[in-house]
Amino acid sequence: MKGKKVSTKLTMSFFIVIALTVLVGLAGVVGMVQINRGSMEMYESQSQPLADLGMAREYFQRLRVQLRDIVLASGDTYALALIEADLIGQERGFLENMESYRQTINDPSIIELYDDIMSIFAAYQPSMQQIIASARVHAPPVQMILMMDDLVVPTDFIMEALDYLAYARVRQAAHANEVNRMLFNVLFIMIITVIVLALVLGIFVTKNVSVLSKMEFNRLADENAALESLSHMKTEFLQDIKHEIRNPLQVISLGTDFVAGCISNPEREPDAKNALTAVQHEAMRLGHMVNGMVELATMSGNINRKKTDLAAMLKNCAETSRLLLKQKNIALHIDAAPSLPHVYVEAEQMVRVPINLINNATNAIGHGQDGKIVITATADEGYVTVRMRDTGEGIPSGLLPKVFERGISGKGSKGFGLSICKTIIEAHGGTIGIESEKGSGTAVTFTIPVYGGQSE
DSSP, X not given: OHHHHHHHHHHHHXXXXXXXXXXXXXXXXXXXXXXXXXXXXXXXXXXXHHHHHHHHHHHHHHHHHHHHHHHHTTTOHHHHHHHHHHHHHHHHHHHHHHHHHHTTOOOHHXXXXXXXXXXXXXXXXXXXXXXXXXXHTTOOHHHHHHHHHHTHHHHHHHHXXXXXXXHHHHHHHHHHHHHHHHHXXXXXXXXXXXXXXXXXXXXXXXXXXXXXXXXXXXXXXXXXXXXXXXXXXXXXXXXXXXXXXXXXXXXXXXXXXXXXXXXXXXXXXXXXXXXXXXXHHXXXXXXXXXXXXXXXXXXXXXXXXXXXXXXXXXXXXXXXTHHHHHHTTEEEEEEEOTTOOOEEEOHHHHTHHHHHHHHHXXXXXXXXXOEEEEEEEXXXXXXXXXXXXXXXXXXXXXXXXXXXXXXXXXXXXXXXXXXXXXXXXXXXXXXXXXXXXXTSOEEEEEEEEBOOSOOO
C-alpha cells in the first residue's frame, strides 16, 4: 500500500513536470515570436526613412546633373526654360524627402548632421540661381565653369552626408537584429535544456515505477543522487555560460561606448568602423558560444575538428581584446611566425582558450599599471606550444596547485576560466600548465597537436 502511494505521488509528479515543461515551452515560443516580431518591426521602422534618404539623394543627384545641363545650354532660352522647370521639381523633391526623414530622427548627433546638410543646401541655392542667371545672358564659359567649381565641395559634402545617414540607419537595424538573434538563441537553449531534463526525469520514473514497492528506500536514495548530479551539472552549465558570455559582452560594451564617442568626429570614422566590426564579431561569436555550451559540458573525443591556423587565431583574439587592453593600458605582443604549422582543433571551442587567458591576465594586472602580456607560439615534435606570460601580481603559492579546479579563483577571477581551458585543451589531446610567483607575474603554457593530414 505504501509503495502504491509513493508510485501515485511520483506519477502525479511526472505529469506535473510534463505540464510545467509544456508551459515553459509555450512561454519560450511566445518569447521567441515576440523577439522575431521586434526584429521585423525594427526593419519596418527603418524602411521608410531609408526610402526618404534614397529619394533625396536621387533628387540631389539629378539637380547636380541639371546644373551642368544649364551650363551647356547657356544662351538657349527655350532649352533653359525646360531645364529650369525640371530643376525646380528636383529641388522641391529633395526638400520634401529631407523634411519627411527629419521627423524620424531622435539622435542629437544625427540631428546636427542633418542641420549641417540643410544649412549648406540653403547656401547652395543662391549659387544655383547665379548660374541660371548667367546662362540666360550667355556669360563666358570660363566664368560659368568657375561658378560650377565653387559648388564641388558643398556638393560632395551633401552626397557623402546622405550616404552616411543611410549607413547609420542600416547599422542601427543590423545591430538590433544581432541582439535579438542572440536573445533568441539563449532562450532556445534554455527551453531545450528544460525539456531534456524533464524527459530524463520522466523516463527514469517510468522505468522504475513498477518496482517501487520492492525497492522503495533504495530507489529514493538513487533518485536523490541522480537529482543532485543533475543539479550539479545544471549549476556548472549555467556558471560556464555566465563566464563565457562575460568576455564578448565586455568587448561589445566597450566597442559601443567607443563608437558613440566617435560618431560626432568624422576623422575617427575608420576607428568607429573597426570597433563596430569587433562588436559584430563578438555578437556572432556569442550566439555560437551559447549553442556550443552543451557540447562543452559533455565534451569527448568526438568533436568537429578541422585544420586551423593557430597563429591567425591568436592575432584575431588579440584584436578582439584590443579595446579592453587599451582601457587598462596593457601592451600585448604576439610572437607567432606565419609559417607556424596548422593544428587540428574545433576552432569555435579552441578560441575560448586564448580569450580566457588574456582576460585572466588583464584582471591580474592592476589599474594604473603599465602592464604587458607576451604570447609566443613555437612548434616541436608534432605539437604547437603556446606560452602566455603577464606582468600581473601573480598567484599565491598555496592557490597555484588548485587553479585548474572549478570554482578556485584568484584576483578578479570567477574560478571557471582555467577549468574551461583545461577541459578544451585535454579534449584535443593537449596539455596545459601554469607557473607563477606572487608579485612576479604568471605564465600559462599549453600544447596542441599539429595537423597531420587527418580527414576533416
